[in-house]
Amino acid sequence: xxxxxxxxxxxxxxxxxxxxxxxxxxxxxxxxxxxxxxxxxxxxxxxxxxxxxxxxxxxxxxxxxxxxxxxxxxxxxxxxxxxxxxxxxxxxxxxxxxxxxxxxxxxxxxxxxxxxxxxxxxxxxxxxxxxxxxxxxxxxxxxxxxxxxxxxxxxxxxxxxxxxxxxxxxxxxxxxxxxxxxxxxxxxxxxxxxxxxxxxxxxxxxxxxxxxxxxxxxxxxxxxxxxxxxxxxxxxxxxxxxxxxxxxxxxxxxxxxxx
Amino acid sequence: xxxxxxxxxxxxxxxxxxxxxxxxxxxxxxxxxxxxxxxxxxxxxxxxxxxxxxxxxxxxxxxxxxxxxxxxxxxxxxxxxxxxxxxxxxxxxxxxxxxxxxxxxxxxxxxxxxxxxxxxxxxxxxxxxxxxxxxxxxxxxxxxxxxxxxxxxxxxxxxxxxxxxxxxxxxxxxxxxxxxxxxxxxxxxxxxxxxxxxxxxxxxxxxxxxxxxxxxxxxxxxxxxxxxxxxxxxxxxxxxxxxxxx
Numbered sequence: 001x002x003x004x005x006x007x008x009x010x011x012x013x014x015x016x017x018x019x020x021x022x023x024x025x026x027x028x029x030x031x032x033x034x035x036x037x038x039x040x041x042x043x044x045x046x047x048x049x050x051x052x053x054x055x056x057x058x059x060x061x062x063x064x065x066x067x068x069x070x071x072x073x074x075x076x077x078x079x080x081x082x083x084x085x086x087x088x089x090x091x092x093x094x095x096x097x098x099x100x101x102x103x104x105x106x107x108x109x110x111x112x113x114x115x116x117x118x119x120x121x122x123x124x125x126x127x128x129x130x131x132x133x134x135x136x137x138x139x140x141x142x143x144x145x146x147x148x149x150x151x152x153x154x155x156x157x158x159x160x161x162x163x164x165x166x167x168x169x170x171x172x173x174x175x176x177x178x179x180x181x182x183x184x185x186x187x188x189x190x191x192x193x194x195x196x197x198x199x200x201x202x203x204x205x206x207x208x209x210x211x212x213x214x215x216x217x218x219x220x221x222x223x224x225x226x227x228x229x230x231x232x233x234x235x236x237x238x239x240x241x242x243x244x245x246x247x248x249x250x251x252x253x254x255x256x257x258x259x
Numbered sequence: 260x261x262x263x264x265x266x267x268x269x270x271x272x273x274x275x276x277x278x279x280x281x282x283x284x285x286x287x288x289x290x291x292x293x294x295x296x297x298x299x300x301x302x303x304x305x306x307x308x309x310x311x312x313x314x315x316x317x318x319x320x321x322x323x324x325x326x327x328x329x330x331x332x333x334x335x336x337x338x339x340x341x342x343x344x345x346x347x348x349x350x351x352x353x354x355x356x357x358x359x360x361x362x363x364x365x366x367x368x369x370x371x372x373x374x375x376x377x378x379x380x381x382x383x384x385x386x387x388x389x390x391x392x393x394x395x396x397x398x399x400x401x402x403x404x405x406x407x408x409x410x411x412x413x414x415x416x417x418x419x420x421x422x423x424x425x426x427x428x429x430x431x432x433x434x435x436x437x438x439x440x441x442x443x444x445x446x447x448x449x450x451x452x453x454x455x456x457x458x459x460x461x462x463x464x465x466x467x468x469x470x471x472x473x474x475x476x477x478x479x480x481x482x483x484x485x486x487x488x489x490x491x492x493x494x495x496x497x498x499x500x501x502x503x504x505x
Contacts, residue, residue, distance in 0.1 A: 013342035038366050096264030106482025108441040110448050111456065111475055114463035118285040194355040198445050201357065209358075216361035224365075228358055235353035
């Protein structure tokens with residue numbers, strides 16, 4: 001273990017520069033070098049965040065967004081892993097669906113909102129389904145790739161030992177694809193946050209995206225910054241927290257998506 | 260199979276729509292949509308929308324790539340720069356970039372600079388992170404061999420570090436372009452009054468569904484051309500490296 005002094009000496013720039021920036025921002029905004037209308041003082045933003053949290057508005061919006069993410073992610077995960085596995089196992093299905101996926105995948109999910117709202121009852125369900133679209137494709141893609149990248153030799157060896165059908169799938173193919181499935185799920189969860197915020201901006205009055213957008217429309221700039229901070233925190237939690245969680249719970253499963 | 264399934268799906272949709280098994284008001288037949296695409300591309304809002312989106316994308320991508328690649332490289336070779344910049348990149352990268360839009364709207368006013376910058380921001384962080392990753396994950400033996408042959412400073416950078424990081428840079432640029440398109444179209448859908456994203460929104464509100472699907476299809480085609488085209492280009496230009504970018 002390194003001594004704490006040494007640790008600090010290694011990181012002083014990483015820790016110091018955001019603090020210095022906040023102090024500088026506070027000072028510049030207080031003296032009017034930065035226009036406080038656009039760049040309110042960090043301390044003011046912190047007070048507004050406290051107020052939003054104290055009267056409960058913030059928690060309501062956070063809960064709404066989290067519930068939506070949970071539903072969308074579950075939907076995308078179940079369908080994505082199932083279809084991804086099927087595409088990995090059956091070449092004909094893969095060849096058939098590949099071109100369809102290739103066209104649909106790059107389309108921004110928000111654009112699916114009109115389409116989805118024709119298909120299912122508009123409102124909460126349409127919102128959840130729209131949010132699930134991009135995550136679904138991402139999870140299906142990585143799962144398919146996870147199955148197809150398994151070494152042919154491993155599969156053949158297993159077959160020589162008599163593994164067939166379900167046993168081959170459960171003992172060889174699924175564990176082999178697992179790292180990719182996990183990476184797909186992690187990326188999918190990150191995308192669910194991105195899309196849900198965009199969809200909330202477009203179509204609802206509740207949730208963090210809606211809070212941000214409504215704060216802009218009535219020019220409550222401090223609330224905008226406070227909401228942004230909460231969204232960023234949620235993003236960090238979903239993307240870095242999940243990596244840490246996997247490293248703790250499933251240390252033998254490598255993450256294949258870390259660029 | 261790869262031709263049969265999409266064709267079969269389209270034919271099925273066509274029949275269902277023509278026989279009014281699904282409501283043709285909400286799901287117009289593919290031939291109707293194709294006709295609309297052709298019609299509106301020649302004389303209509305679709306060509307204009309496509310051009311506006313392409314122009315915004317070009318600006319956003321250039322605004323992101325030009326500073327992001329040098330910054331990523333600098334972070335890779337200079338430890339203090341990395342320490343200084345990394346907390347901000349790590350903080351902003353997982354945030355949905357569309358949330359930057361309202362801030363840019365109040366600071367820059369409602370208009371092109373705010374739209375384009377929002378798109379650029381989503382590409383910027385991706386390119387920085389990929390470029391930095393390319394320098395950090397390069398084989399250290401390459402550096403040693405380069406040094407042993409007397410490469411120092413600028414020579415080491417141009418002859419060893421940059422070529423080794425190039426595949427990651429390219430991957431970053433490719434992913435960045437895709438992200439910029441996604442964010443820009445979302446921005447158009449939400450706030451702008453022009454571009455393909457806005458066309459989908461407007462025709463949705465007016466319930467002119469053939470036009471809506473036409474704009475939708477064009478966005479898909481644009482995304483397909485960009486992602487597939489760049490991947491093919493990457494495979495051609497950088498034949499010596501395998502790309503595993505998702």
